[in-house]
Amino acid sequence: MDLVLWHCNNGIHVRSLDGSPDFYCLCPPEYYGDRCQFQRKRLIFTLQVQMEGAFENLPLTFKIAVLLVRGSIPSTIISHDQFVYLPHHYCLPKYDTQLLYLINESSLSLSSSSINHSVHIHLYNGQTLEHHAWWYFPVPFEYLPVNRMAKRVIVTTFPVASEFSQKKFHNTNCTSCSNNAVCLGYDIDLDQDICVCSSNFTGRRCLIPFEVCTAESCNGHGKCVPSDAHFRLDDQFMCLCDKEWMGSSCEFQAPVINVTFGASGSITSLELAIIQFISIEEDYDNGSNVYGELLPIKEKPSNLTLSLYNLALNTEQTQINVKCMCCLF
Template identity: 50%
Template sequence: RKTLVADGINHCSDRSDEIFISPTDIFYQGYKHCVWLDNIQCQAFRGVFNSTNIVFSQICNGILENLSDADNNTDESDCSMDEWRCLTQYTKCDNTWHCLDGQDELGCKYKAPKLESCTNQSHVCLDIMTGSPMCLDRSKVADGHIDCVGSIDERAFCRIKYKNNRMQRYRCHNSDLCITPFQVCDCHQDCPENDDETLACIWTNNGRKPLCDESMFRCRDGRYVKCDTDMGSCRCHPWTRHCLEDEHQLFCDLIDQFSDGHFTMNELEEYPNVMKHRVLTISEISKHVNTQQCNQGLHILSANSSIRFYCLCSDHYYGDRCQYQRKRVSLILRPFITDSFDHQSSFKIVVLLVHQNTTIVSHDQFLYEPQFICLPKYYLTLLYPINESSLLSSSNYSVHIYSFTSQTLEKRSSWQFDIPFHFLPVNRIAKRLLIAGAVPTTTISSWSKIYNGNCSSCSEMAICIGYDIDIGRDICICPLNRTGRRCLIPFNPCTNNSCNGHGQCIQRDVRFDPEFQFRCVCDDGWRGDFCEDPSAILYVSFAKDIDISIFKIALIHVIDVEFRPLPETYFHRLSRETSNITVFLNTPPITRGLIFIQMYKSLDEFDTYL
């Protein structure tokens, strides 16, 4: 079985289950087994689920850095160039092409090798016909035609064919074989047409017998650089200057570097020096700056003399001066549940502003945890579209609300409220929402299609409500084990030690509360956010002369005089067989306190015991 391969245990007499060699991965060549048992590739081969930490700058950056699971989902899965820009402060000048045309590596101060004749919009490479250095314009890169030795200008082929090996990026001439830059100019033929020893370094032969020494690298000017161990020891070190024309750095940028998520200020745009002036008084400033120019927005000065300033508007205002108030619906929602749910239940609640019951113009969603927050209020704002005269002219708007269980996304309840006064710029609605315990008979597939939209972008594990025309994308409802706008990113912050072994860890939605990504439902006898402290225990026994059968419920009130003057109340349901009650208090042991119990026969009739 695949799950037993490379798991560190010899299940076969010849140890064949521990021999795991990838013919395409240079890092495993020479190894007889998977030496790193936690290696991602090994776990993926065995079919073991792997959770790995990936920094944000590595996601959809064009470079495969992690093979995340047996289904071959990686940090480059489901990436669209329309949503993930290849040129950012993280990818600029990091010695790796993240853009197909390499624009993120153009104009870098410390780029090698260089040609004085090349502009900031061209790459240095060797002519595929002559092997001579040349400047290749960016427009000719990634155009499907190989112009440079090693296919420097057409890198997609080697990246796709050898996606799990970031080293094999030099494509041999007229071949589908890709080798590493360290195999180029090493006095050994690795390509079928020997271009790795001829075109790639024509100065070593010049039409004669190659002037090649396996222990040394020959520069273009005839000078030799001694390599300590192999050719790789004197190649591809950006901090050394072995050859005057940097030919020892040729093809080195083909290697896809692992991103560490940092960036420097060296390649960022330089701002002009600001001249120092004397400090102006408030009256002098007011003569030149109109503090009311942006109305309800933030006034930002601009270096552009023709614009002079910008206005940054809040969501409730728009216009170049934030002079227009945006039409909106302000909601106050208080959900509550029936007693048929257990204490682990939580709910995703989606709120929509819908036009003519078909078009979603705005939406919001939140996570409701009834046992985590008692009777909360949620304040939301739904915005009408801007410059949509056909929509604004109609009064047929309503608020639609849906609730789902967070774990399984089962639809529990739904509500619809008409907006009564359409002519008002701001409508205010306050509602209490009762989430029913029984699942409605209406299936998700039948009601989720009433809104316009093809719902093509959401994960298969998510529910697509419809298309929001204000933000221009589908509305995806994620289960608790997924996150992201399209619910494509696995999310499970729980570990074996999250609740200290004394409770159940339940993940929360990271978008709603990044500080608390999970909560702990503690076992009896433990308390605290992470079930780290033992609870005080209260044992209640009833005398024989007390008839328990006439009581239905008991409320136990605990007042800690020393630390908590306000009482804490615990609920307990009684039955005919009840003879004693054990209560686990959410407090440390009480040294000075008061405890009394109310035994209810009915809503208005109860006995009190101190």
């Protein structure tokens, strides 16, 4: 048995059902050869996304395309990967991928050591497929067979104008992508167009409808947002709950604290209240969790009550600090 496993090194040993002594090796992407005995040159890339600006103005989903580009003339995409980013659900998410170099370097007119490579990151609005931002990072230490890069990018609230043009990349006429997609270029290793799908479609060519949200998805207390068809069924959508509700499907009422101001001439002249609440944990070694919320004061009654909803509220172990400001943001 051990000898059979050794036949394919880092792959899976497969034999024919007809009793033939021949076998085949199914190799993982980073290995190749008839027995998966060769390791492909690759770049292990880690991307972290940080938002900047007001979340209420952000799209519900972003599509991220990561490209490994060979700096020949014309520039050529030799590997790529795609991710779905949900800014209202994830804070500082990290994405890991392997970007593979070509197996047959001899197919290029120049040797790989004399050509520089770079990583291009493109961000699209998941609903409209509007191009939102673009980043470019040269790959250092080209001589390493297994290289690593880690980058953090900052996404602004509104799209950033750039000089990006799809004509920079070697591609075909991009006829395979559907009308529900943006064709970003041509991956010469996979021999296929790179199609970036809108949120409601999936598949290599974005031809398959992805309609995972139903009327019952968020129990009528939030907005259902499709995420990624590659996830397990329960994670293929997320719920943006109304402020009075919480839970993965908005199935629970959120705790509420009502902060009331007594009759005061100074209170009625204010435009904005900053409410800070501190959750005191039983395990004091971990410290306290501090949260805050800005609430506009729209009316000027003699007694003012502001309702504060938050998933982390615990009315038995929460200390409330209230500050008021006279400025209007």
